[in-house]
Amino acid sequence: MRLSFARVKGLGFILWQSRHMGYHVLLGLVWAWFLREKWGSFNPKWVWTAIIGSLLPDIDHLQYFLGYGKQETYTKQIVGFLKARQWRSLAHFIATGHKYNTNLSYHNIYIVVILLGLALVSSRIDWEVGVILFGAMILHYLLDIFDDIVQLGTVNPNWKRWGKQK
Numbered sequence: 643m644r645l646s647f648a649r650v651k652g653l654g655f656i657l658w659q660s661r662h663m664g665y666h667v668l669l670g671l672v673w674a675w676f677l678r679e680k681w682g683s684f685n686p687k688w689v690w691t692a693i694i695g696s697l698l699p700d701i702d703h704l705q706y707f708l709g710y711g712k713q714e715t716y717t718k719q720i721v722g723f724l725k726a727r728q729w730r731s732l733a734h735f736i737a738t739g740h741k742y743n744t745n746l747s748y749h750n751i752y753i754v755v756i757l758l759g760l761a762l763v764s765s766r767i768d769w770e771v772g773v774i775l776f777g778a779m780i781l782h783y784l785l786d787i788f789d790d791i792v793q794l795g796t797v798n799p800n801w802k803r804w805g806k807q808k
Contacts (some may be wrong), residue, residue: 663700666696666700667693667696667697669781670692670696670782671689674691677770677773687771688771688774692774692778693778694775695774695779695782696781698775699783700782702749703743705747706743711745716743723735745800746800749786749798750803750804758776758780
């Protein structure tokens with residue numbers, strides 16, 4: 643009985659540490675709701691598009707972890723936690739340390755401007771899925787910028803740079 647309670651408590655800790663992703667999804671759903679009200683119609687596909695658009699920008703973290711950032715200390719620490727099966731430590735490390743990972747390729751203001759352009763073009767040609775997808779991605783990045791300011795006191799250096807750090 644005690645072991646299963648510890649597992650549930652550990653799962654709760656991991657879910658708490660990953661709440662940031664929930665905020666992204668919630669913001670994307672609010673975007674879809676706003677557009678539903680604006681357009682006066684509803685399509686269930688829009689909900690899934692908003693969820694995907696909210697999570698899509700964080701593929702950059704996976705690309706970093708599995709590709710161009712494999713040799714970085716940050717990645718090696720994550721691999722160490724994975725090998726040792728220290729799930730709670732891993733969740734805490736990622737939740738508290740990912741803001742200091744300043745080498746992400748697509749977390750920059752230029753990508754936000756490109757997505758804004760794509761959203762505007764989508765709006766102009768009445769492609770609702772594009773408006774929802776690109777809008778949710780923009781909101782993801784804007785939340786990350788706001789979160790940087792709250793947690794770090796300034797904007798993370800990667801937002802001002804095109805591509806990954808040399």
